[in-house]
Structures are given as structure tokens and as C-alpha cells.
Amino acid sequence: MPREQMHYDVVIIGAGPAGLAAACRLRQIDSSVSVCLLEKGAEIGAHILSGAVFEPKALAELFPNWRELGAPITTVVNAENWFYLRSNKKALEIPNGLLPATLHNDSNYIISLGQLCQWLGEQATALGVDIFPGFAAAQVLYRDDGSVGGVITGDMGRAADGSEKSDFAEGIELHGKYTLFCEGSRGHLGKELISHFNLDKNKDPQHYALGVKEIWRVPAAQHKAGLVLHSFGWPLSETNTSGGGFLYHAGNAETTEIAVGLITDLCYSNPHLSPFDEFQRYKHHPVIAQYLQGGERIAYGARAITKGGVQSQPQMFFAGGLLLGDDAGTLNFTKIKGSHTAMKSGMIGAEVIIKALSAGRTHDELREFKTAYANSWAYQELFAQRNIGPAQQKFGTQLGSVYSFFDMHLRGKLPWTLHNKRADHTQLKTTSQATPINYPKPDGKLSFDKLSSVYLSNTNHAENQPCHLHLKDTSVPININLVHYDEPAQRYCPAGVYEIIVTGSGEKKLHINSQNCVHCKTCDIKDPTQNIEWVTPEGGGGPNYSAM
Numbered sequence: 001m002p003r004e005q006m007h008y009d010v011v012i013i014g015a016g017p018a019g020l021a022a023a024c025r026l027r028q029i030d031s032s033v034s035v036c037l038l039e040k041g042a043e044i045g046a047h048i049l050s051g052a053v054f055e056p057k058a059l060a061e062l063f064p065n066w067r068e069l070g071a072p073i074t075t076v077v078n079a080e081n082w083f084y085l086r087s088n089k090k091a092l093e094i095p096n097g098l099l100p101a102t103l104h105n106d107s108n109y110i111i112s113l114g115q116l117c118q119w120l121g122e123q124a125t126a127l128g129v130d131i132f133p134g135f136a137a138a139q140v141l142y143r144d145d146g147s148v149g150g151v152i153t154g155d156m157g158r159a160a161d162g163s164e165k166s167d168f169a170e171g172i173e174l175h176g177k178y179t180l181f182c183e184g185s186r187g188h189l190g191k192e193l194i195s196h197f198n199l200d201k202n203k204d205p206q207h208y209a210l211g212v213k214e215i216w217r218v219p220a221a222q223h224k225a226g227l228v229l230h231s232f233g234w235p236l237s238e239t240n241t242s243g244g245g246f247l248y249h250a251g252n253a254e255t256t257e258i259a260v261g262l263i264t265d266l267c268y269s270n271p272h273l274s275p276f277d278e279f280q281r282y283k284h285h286p287v288i289a290q291y292l293q294g295g296e297r298i299a300y301g302a303r304a305i306t307k308g309g310v311q312s313q314p315q316m317f318f319a320g321g322l323l324l325g326d327d328a329g330t331l332n333f334t335k336i337k338g339s340h341t342a343m344k345s346g347m348i349g350a351e352v353i354i355k356a357l358s359a360g361r362t363h364d365e366l367r368e369f370k371t372a373y374a375n376s377w378a379y380q381e382l383f384a385q386r387n388i389g390p391a392q393q394k395f396g397t398q399l400g401s402v403y404s405f406f407d408m409h410l411r412g413k414l415p416w417t418l419h420n421k422r423a424d425h426t427q428l429k430t431t432s433q434a435t436p437i438n439y440p441k442p443d444g445k446l447s448f449d450k451l452s453s454v455y456l457s458n459t460n461h462a463e464n465q466p467c468h469l470h471l472k473d474t475s476v477p478i479n480i481n482l483v484h485y486d487e488p489a490q491r492y493c494p495a496g497v498y499e500i501i502v503t504g505s506g507e508k509k510l511h512i513n514s515q516n517c518v519h520c521k522t523c524d525i526k527d528p529t530q531n532i533e534w535v536t537p538e539g540g541g542g543p544n545y546s547a548m
Helices: 017-029 057-062 113-127 186-198 274-282 285-291 339-358 367-376 377-384 388-409 450-454 476-485 522-526
Strands: 005-013 037-038 079-085 091-094 130-133 135-144 146-153 156-157 164-167 172-180 208-217 227-233 243-249 255-267 297-307 321-323 469-471 497-504 508-512 530-533
Touching: 005 017, 005 146, 017 037, 017 339, 017 530, 037 172, 057 339, 079 208, 091 243, 113 130, 135 172, 135 186, 172 186, 186 285, 186 321, 208 274, 208 522, 227 285, 243 285, 255 274, 255 285, 255 297, 297 450, 297 522, 321 339, 339 367, 339 377, 367 377, 469 508, 522 530
Parallel strands: 005 037, 005 172, 037 130, 079 227, 172 321
Antiparallel strands: 079 091, 135 146, 146 172, 156 164, 208 255, 208 297, 227 243, 243 255, 469 530, 497 508
């Protein structure tokens, strides 16, 4: 019996900044164009996690009257501090006057990106976009001519063994003349499309970081609404790992909320390193602890960040659609911002598609997107920062930072482009080559364990459903990862999904607690054997980050 089908002019996968901006722009230009938007989270914003300091440039182009429309953007950045953390006690504050312009946050805002996406969803609905939260795009729908014709949503109500439960509902086919993939970092369909159409030919490998974030409610005396604090150095410097921390004073005198987090580049080499535990250490530094002491941790989350830059961006068009936003790596990692560039990529995609549909075209390659994107301020901004990430890897954290300082001051005008050809998953040393790391036990005041953290992420998956974390070869974790790397998934996963258990016969096995998964995708990225494959679980499952 054939699947149920629905047909639209444009199908969009993912209700993040790129997907929502594309949906709104499509209907703004031509209200006769039918647009469907799928979101795997239980509600819009449920799977959105970002710092976030927001640059409203793209939003002002999309909705010039965003203030009058009530966008949840109110806390303007009014003070900014940068620190080099020299050790667990010492810090050097960098004068703002020495910082390159790209690091300044004048006229930017501290926001909840989840709440902004909820608001964008309301605007999209008002414009006539059909939005379906709780439905995961599970498969790409290919047409007979090889082009993409839409997606198939995931089945609902399957048991762990694949059998149909009493509430089983088969996924449906969503057909579109063009399909936009805006899944965010390491989108599993985007990953498939890049491979299927060879979109990364002659490109550097994509590079990633893991961001771990908490929301705290702190005493009013410690809260300074509008203060932005960034840092680099300790604790990651102890393992020569690149990345950095942030602490943003959001809200107002009544809410006194602080967002704090640590971003760990996933090119790190020590298999003993745990980004989650590095973050717990980070909060104990006096520069950070002074704002958190006596406060209450109220939310937790983690998410991969696509940071390879223009050298790693795949070709963003293919027959029948586009890769947009973090699915294609539009983040400006130097600025520590990507929402504005993701939105702009979605808006450009919408404008290109409207012209194609007006000309009677369908399912072809939108080659004109390449020129439109290259001529945009979004691409030009990314191109100017192209050498910062590769410099960190090529010259090391300290020398790379010195190089980056001058490159940023010159706004990327140096006549060369650096490259990082080593994929993140290839960079781990074996345990015999690396220095062990003994992390302190959490104190329950500033630092915490993984399981109590996952509880605050509001993560939930329907029981007895197929595991969405696939092992391509079940023997690999023991034969390779455990022997050579002491199974690093135990440490790089920020949610306690992976653990080694010992059977009664003494055999060691990898156990996957898929219920804990916060959909960060780190396992799919960092596994040294590339044996772990993340796919979408049943729609509506996962964390609920709506206020993050």
C-alpha cells in the first residue's frame, strides 16, 4: 500500500534560523507559493541551543519592524570583557581597545535563540507557512531522474526490534518542487546529500566544536544585565586544546539569569579529555565563579557547532534543493555568531527559488545561488575570517592566537588562505601516547555530574523505540576504540549515552543509553572509526531547550 503523500512548492527541513527565515521570505515575496516546514522537536525551539549574542542585521532585512512586532530581543550588550585565563586562578584582562572590530558586540543583543525561533515561527504561520513540529525528516526522497523531490517522515510507533506497536503510524511522503535542508550542525540528511552528490569535492574536511551550556539564576547583586564575558586559555590550554568560554548576563533585574558555557574544538588529541568535565572545571575559575556562587542552575544543554569556514563549506546547491545554515557551515566562528548568517543564507535561498518557480523550473540545480551567496555580506564576512580556525591548528593555540589577532585587525585582507586538511575524528592520540586526566568530583554547587545535567535538559524519548545511534559494525568499539582509545565516547559524549559494561564472563561491551541523547551529534563527528551514525529518533523526542 503506497504511503500518504502531501505536495508543496517548497519543503523545508528544520525550524532553526535558516529554515524559518527561508519560509518567511518565500511567503513575503509570493504568498501563492505553498511552503511546508518540518521540525523534529516537539515544538519550535525545542532543539535550538546557542550562546547567544545576536546580531540583528539579517532580522532587520527580513522584518524591518521587528521591534514593533514584539521580537523577544530586549537585552542590549552594554559592557564587554575578554579574559585570557592563564591558570585555574590567574587571568589577564584584554583591553577592549586592543580587540579587533569583529570581536566587538556594539548594538548586539543577549537573547534566547529558542525564543526567537518561536517568534519567527509565529511570523511564518501568520504568513501562511504550514509548520509541522514533532515530525522528523527520516529519508531523502529521490526522483527517477536523480534529483531530490522531498523527504519521507519517520515512522511513529515502532518497537525497538522494528515491529509495529498498536499506535503505529507510517511516515508520509512530502513532495516539493524544491527542498531546503536546514537541519543545523551535522544534519544527518545533509551529511547524506553531501556524500550522494559529492558536494565536498575539493573542499577541506568540515570542522566542529562542542558547546556545553547552562542557565543559572543568580543573586541580584551578582547580575549585570547586558554584560558579555568571553575567555580563552584555561582549562583547555592544559591539553593544548583550542576553544573558549562565555558568560552572558541575560534577562533583567527580576529574572537575573546568566548563560555560561564552554566551547571545545573537536580536533583535540587527548582521548582522555571530556568537554563536559572541562566545562565543570571552567566554572570554578574566580573570573566565572564570582557570578555563579550562591545561584541555582536551572537548565543544561549541549550542541555541536560547525566551524570549518568557507574552506569547508560544501557546494550548497544540488538537483532539487539547497543546503542552508549550519547544515552547510555558515557560522562565523571568529565572531562566535551564526544566527545572522544562517538567516541570510535562508533568505537568499528563498529569493533564488521564487525566481526559479516563476520561470517554471522545478527540481533542477539552483546554480545561481552560488553567485547570489558569494555576493552577499554573509559570505564576505565569512571569507574575511577564513584563516582564523586553520591558524589555530597550523601554529598551535598560542602562536595561532597571535596570528589570528593580526589577521582579524587586517579584516582578512592577507593574500592567502590557510587550510586544515585533517578531519577532527583523525586527530586522537592513542591512550598510550596521551597523558591521563583525573577530573575532580563535582561539588554540587558549581560543578555537577552528567546525569543530573541531562535531567535539566528535559530530554525524553518514547520508550521501546529503535535506537537512533547506529553502530555500523558492532565489533569495532571493542576491537579498535576500546583497545587504542579506551572508548572515547565515554568522555566526549556530554550526556552519558555511552558506557562500557563488563559482562558476567568478563567481556567488555559498549552500552548505549539512547534515552539520554541530547542530539548534540558529537559521537557522529568525533568517533575515530566513524562507526557511530546518528539518525533521527521518533519525531518529538530529545531535549526541550525552548528557553535556552
